[in-house]
Amino acid sequence: MSKFPEFEDEKEARGFFDTHSTIAYLEDTEPEQVKLSEVFQKSIQERREKKQPITLKLSPSHLRDAKRLARRKGIPYQTLIQLWISEGIEKEYRKEQAS
Structure with missing residues (x-):
């Protein structure tokens, strides 16, 4: 796998991850245990x-890969898929705003 790049500042990191997938760098990361405040947990x-629950059909290989990656991150696979969807939506909005 690729080595996780080093960045001079946050702006450089944002620019990089706007155009690169983080999946290639998962092997270079470790899951982090975070203690959430009660207020944040309530939120x-x-x-x-x-x-709202939906039905989403995924290929068996995509589902298997999502579950494997989620286990490495220490989170439920549904949460990881929701995160990817949120990141994708955010990225598309940023593209629209930049145009």
Whole structure:
């Protein structure tokens, strides 16, 4: 796998990850255990309650890979997929705003 690049500043890192996938660098990272504040935990729970379930068909290989990557990160695979969707939507909005 690729070595995780070093950046001079946050702006350089943002520019890099706007055009590169983080998946190639997962092997270079370690899962991080984070203690969440009670306020933040409550906020997460409230957002969970407002989510609308959907049916999404994925290829078996994509699902298998998502589960494997999620285990490495120490999070549920559904959370990882939601994160990817959120990142993709954000990226598209940024592209629109830049145009």
